[in-house]
Amino acid sequence: MKVSIITVVFNGVSTINHCIESVLKQDFDSIEYIIIDGNSKDGTQEVIASYGSKIHQFLSEPDKGIYDAMNKGIKLATGDLIGILNADDFYASNTVISEIVGAIEKDNADACYGDLNYVDAQDESVIKRKWISGKYKPNAFLMGWMPPHPTFFLKKKCYEKLGDFRLDMGSAADYELMLRMIYKHGIKPAYVPSVIVKMRTGGVSNSNFQNRLNANKNDRKAWKINGLKPYPFTLWLKPVRKILQFI
Structure with a gap:
């Protein structure tokens, strides 16, 4: 199995090196690494270019x-298989891709996900929040569940x-995609x-109360455009689950 890893970045010179290194150190042989840059002007492009042919495809241009x-x-x-790793994130070990591929092959699955730790932006050894996904159940999305997208292959x-x-x-595009793939169309996740993945703190959808309300609105839209009906409490359980991750 060949695995494509995609990193998207815009003006991420302070973290892009760590992200790239975590991909290049993977012990899985068949990896294609793609970086999509939004026309950065802070030195990000120069850092990426310094890796030469280790980056298999590199595109830099304005985006939406x-x-x-x-x-x-x-x-x-x-x-x-495609995985997406943002420039602020990095793989937790050098065996991540091997574990993902192994789980997919074992379960004959179309997707795979794992757990994620939010870490301090300045000190990655400090864990701020633990996102333990748990095994998928058929009614999981109805109960406010979703897997962390950076771990989703x-x-x-x-x-x-x-x-x-x-x-x-908006910020619910990853939620909508996973809802559509897993819940609506029934693909099998391992x-x-x-x-x-370890993610540095500072997510857009949770940065303040107004952003949380906007995210909730987009979450509801995700169900509607897919012709799905959540329970009345489904989308309020999502932020509750996030609060529990701090405990």
Whole structure:
């Protein structure tokens, strides 16, 4: 199995090196690494260029936001399986891709996900929040569940058949895509019960109360556009689950 890893970045010179190194140190042999840059002007492009042919595809141009950049990467990907790692994030160990591929092959699955730790932006050894996903159950999305998107790997054939990220979903584009793939279309996900990705704190959707309300509105839209009906409490359980991750 060939795995394509996509990193999207814009003016991320302070973290892009760590992100790239975490991909290049993976012990899995068949990895295609794609970086999509939004025409950075802070030195990010120079850092990426310094890796030469270790970056298999590098595109730098203005885009319509992070999910537009991800879609560009998906279209360029030639791997059987696609993972997306943002420039502020990094893989927790050098065996992540091997574990993901192993779980997919064992379960004959179309997707895979794991757990995620939020770490301090300045000191990655300080864990701020633990996102333990748990094994998927058929009613999980109705109970406010979702896997952490940076740990989510999906076969390219699923993107080709069922579509990529919708650009009208705001910060809920990743939620909508996973809801559509797993809950609506019933693709089979495998679960790796270990920390796959470490993410530096500072997510857009949770940065303040107004952003949380906007995210909730987009979450509701995700269900509606897919012709799905959540429980009355479903979308309020999502932020509750996030609060519990701090405990």
